[in-house]
Amino acid sequence: MITQRRLDRAAYILFIALILLAPLVLGDFWVNRIAKFLVFGIVAVAVSLCWGYGGILNLGQGLFFGAGAYMLAMSLKLASATSMQQGSDHPVPDFMLWNADPGAPTELCCINRGSFLWLPFQWQWFGVVMGILLPVLLAGGLGLVVFRKRIAGVFVSVITLALVLLVRLVVIDAQPLTNGFNGLTDLGTFHVAGFGFDPYARATYYLVAGFLILTLVGSRLLVETRAGLILQAIRDDQNRARYLGFDVPIYQLFFFTVSAAISGLAGMLYVIVAEFASPTFMDLSFSITMVVWAALGGRASLLGACIGAILINVIAASISETATFVEAWKAIIGVVFVLVVLYLPRGLAGFAQDFGERLERRFADSGKTTTPGVIPQAQVPRGQAP
Amino acid sequence: MFDVIFIGLSLGSILLLVALGLAITYGAMGVINMAHGEMVMVGAYTTVMGGLWLHIGFLASLPLAFVITGLLGWAIERIVVRRLYGRLLDTLLATWGVAILLQQAVRLEFGLSFFGIHIRGLGPGLQNVKVPAWMTGVVSIGGDQVNIYRLFIILVTAALTFVTWLLMFRSDIGIQVRAITRNPRMAAACGIDVQRINALTFAYGSGLAGVAGVMMSGFKTVFPDMGSAMVVDGFMVVVVGGVGSLLGSVLSAGLLGQVNGGVAAVTNDILARAVVFGLVILIIIIKPTGLFSFKGR
Numbered sequence: 098m099i100t101q102r103r104l105d106r107a108a109y110i111l112f113i114a115l116i117l118l119a120p121l122v123l124g125d126f127w128v129n130r131i132a133k134f135l136v137f138g139i140v141a142v143a144v145s146l147c148w149g150y151g152g153i154l155n156l157g158q159g160l161f162f163g164a165g166a167y168m169l170a171m172s173l174k175l176a177s178a179t180s181m182q183q184g185s186d187h188p189v190p191d192f193m194l195w196n197a198d199p200g201a202p203t204e205l206c207c208i209n210r211g212s213f214l215w216l217p218f219q220w221q222w223f224g225v226v227m228g229i230l231l232p233v234l235l236a237g238g239l240g241l242v243v244f245r246k247r248i249a250g251v252f253v254s255v256i257t258l259a260l261v262l263l264v265r266l267v268v269i270d271a272q273p274l275t276n277g278f279n280g281l282t283d284l285g286t287f288h289v290a291g292f293g294f295d296p297y298a299r300a301t302y303y304l305v306a307g308f309l310i311l312t313l314v315g316s317r318l319l320v321e322t323r324a325g326l327i328l329q330a331i332r333d334d335q336n337r338a339r340y341l342g343f344d345v346p347i348y349q350l351f352f353f354t355v356s357a358a359i360s361g362l363a364g365m366l367y368v369i370v371a372e373f374a375s376p377t378f379m380d381l382s383f384s385i386t387m388v389v390w391a392a393l394g395g396r397a398s399l400l401g402a403c404i405g406a407i408l409i410n411v412i413a414a415s416i417s418e419t420a421t422f423v424e425a426w427k428a429i430i431g432v433v434f435v436l437v438v439l440y441l442p443r444g445l446a447g448f449a450q451d452f453g454e455r456l457e458r459r460f461a462d463s464g465k466t467t468t469p470g471v472i473p474q475a476q477v478p479r480g481q482a483p
Numbered sequence: 484m485f486d487v488i489f490i491g492l493s494l495g496s497i498l499l500l501v502a503l504g505l506a507i508t509y510g511a512m513g514v515i516n517m518a519h520g521e522m523v524m525v526g527a528y529t530t531v532m533g534g535l536w537l538h539i540g541f542l543a544s545l546p547l548a549f550v551i552t553g554l555l556g557w558a559i560e561r562i563v564v565r566r567l568y569g570r571l572l573d574t575l576l577a578t579w580g581v582a583i584l585l586q587q588a589v590r591l592e593f594g595l596s597f598f599g600i601h602i603r604g605l606g607p608g609l610q611n612v613k614v615p616a617w618m619t620g621v622v623s624i625g626g627d628q629v630n631i632y633r634l635f636i637i638l639v640t641a642a643l644t645f646v647t648w649l650l651m652f653r654s655d656i657g658i659q660v661r662a663i664t665r666n667p668r669m670a671a672a673c674g675i676d677v678q679r680i681n682a683l684t685f686a687y688g689s690g691l692a693g694v695a696g697v698m699m700s701g702f703k704t705v706f707p708d709m710g711s712a713m714v715v716d717g718f719m720v721v722v723v724g725g726v727g728s729l730l731g732s733v734l735s736a737g738l739l740g741q742v743n744g745g746v747a748a749v750t751n752d753i754l755a756r757a758v759v760f761g762l763v764i765l766i767i768i769i770k771p772t773g774l775f776s777f778k779g780r
Binding site for chain 2: 154242243246248250251252254255256258259260262263266267269270381382385388389392424425427428430431432433434435438439442
């Protein structure tokens with residue numbers, strides 16, 4: 098076990114060093130690209146926390162990602178030059194002006210019904226706070242009902258899936274407020290104390306990288322606490338944990354909400370790097386893609402899931418340089434994904450873990466019996482009942 | 484009033500058409516088949532290709548699509564699903580991979596487009612299907628104008644539901660399927676060839692999706708991604724109706740269809756779908772086992 102732990106720590110340190118050093122050898126274009134992928138890495142950590150450690154397969158992670166993204170994007174939209182075209186000193190999003198009724202006042206308060214909701218977003222930090230708060234409130238409210246009712250497994254997945262599609266439709270339908278299908282584009286830059294985070298700058302990369310490291314290490318420490326262990330116990334056998342006297346819904350709710358907050362954070366960072374927010378964030382395929390990243394990297398390994406997300410996207414981006422292979426890449430992902438679920442349910446991290454165990458056995462005393470590594474229950478086939 | 488109910492009935496029958504196959508694969512076998520929508524897509528393309536290459540009509544495509552998607556489903560069961568029984572969420576993930584693969588196979592014309600070979604009817608573009616002239620137009624029933632094609636869909640759905648009911652509740656195979664649903668090991672101990680029955684069941688569910696695809700192609704544009712939205716709808720119908728209950732699926736499809744049609748008549752289609760999703764969430768939260776679920780053991 099000690100070798101295993103050491104290897105684990107070495108992997109974290111190696112990974113952190115790698116992403117910190119990467120900009121030294123990359124051009125501006127790739128720095129921006131990798132920054133996007135690091136954001137996806139943060140999302141994968143959130144998925145792994147919720148699914149790999151909590152056994153809650155959230156098929157609506159995009160809801161929290163989208164909520165975070167839209168909240169910050171609203172602030173950055175108002176900070177954008179395109180919102181100041183009217184010569185007035187109060188910003189109004191350009192799409193609201195295009196669609197305004199003739200004769201409507203060109204003020205944010207009353208240009209259309211509901212536009213007053215945008216008013217507080219004139220302060221960027223309101224958008225930032227809401228970017229975390231809204232996902233937390235959504236997850237908290239949903240989790241409170243779902244986990245108290247002891248809804249588990251696939252039913253949670255269906256509820257989250259229906260919810261993300263519902264919100265997506267509402268956002269598209271509220272065209273005057275959200276610019277519908279087109280989403281929010283032409284955003285301003287994110288400023289902290291007068292310093293602007295240009296999406297192609299090294300500073301933005303390090304902003305994202307910093308938050309990735311923070312999330313990764315923070316989540317890792319979190320799952321090693323007592324609460325984290327109880328969460329894993331709940332994942333392995335909910336009823337047994339309940340009979341042992343643990344308040345199961347509280348733990349599920351807490352980690353579900355943390356996972357949502359991380360996704361919201363990722364959404365905001367994505368807006369800073371990619372300069373747009375759109376309803377595609379809440380597409381079904383995007384939410385499932387997040388799960389795919391985590392599954393390929395290793396659902397029960399935070400670092401594995403994170404690396405899985407980054408690796409897939411880097412490969413996809415390098416391949417899409419040659420246009421003909423873009424579509425073929427999707428097919429390859431499909432095949433790889435089927436193979437991973439069938440033959441490598443613990444993902445790349447499981448691979449690495451087995452390797453570590455083999456090393457450990459070699460170093461172990463021949464007299465002592467080695468303790469087998471902990472195999473997360475989530476991947477072991479469960480009972481027959483659907 | 485009547486036309487709103489009729490639209491709702493027609494929407495419900497389309498839902499049921501897609502959900503019927505899922506009700507069998509998910510309800511009876513405990514497999515969340517995310518590739519189900521792609522089976523619908525393959526069925527639709529069968530109609531397109533059948534018209535282009537074999538010059539067979541719309542109606543003749545129905546059995547052809549059933550056979551093709553049935554065989555495809557059988558293969559998927561043998562290669563992928565068979566290894567995943569009892570791992571419900573893993574079936575969801577693996578079949579999602581299969582779904583992407585099927586989509587890309589059609590879009591890339593089985594990879595032939597790399598070699599500059601193009602097959603008429605496949606590829607990333609949109610395809611259209613001509614339905615026979617007598618199916619277009621309207622008839623008046625009791626003074627109200629009714630679209631013949633919608634009526635045709637309702638009839639086909641009713642017929643398929645009846646056949647499925649017969650198979651499940653009035654045939655030897657149906658008894659075996661239901662025994663496996665309740666307890667696969669006990670069923671195996673009683674001498675039922677579980678593997679064979681599972682493969683057949685999965686093939687039949689996929690075949691139903693193929694038939695749904697033919698019907699879809701008559702009023703929707705056919706393109707490689709057309710299935711992904713359908714599988715979600717169908718899945719929700721099954722969960723709301725109660726997993727493993729055929730009657731539940733029928734009634735929940737009717738309910739969701741009516742709600743969809745009713746709300747759409749007052750507001751718009753987008754909001755109507757949102758309301759349906761909201762209703763689904765509400766029902767699952769209030770009654771997670773669905774409206775009609777059998778007592779498992």
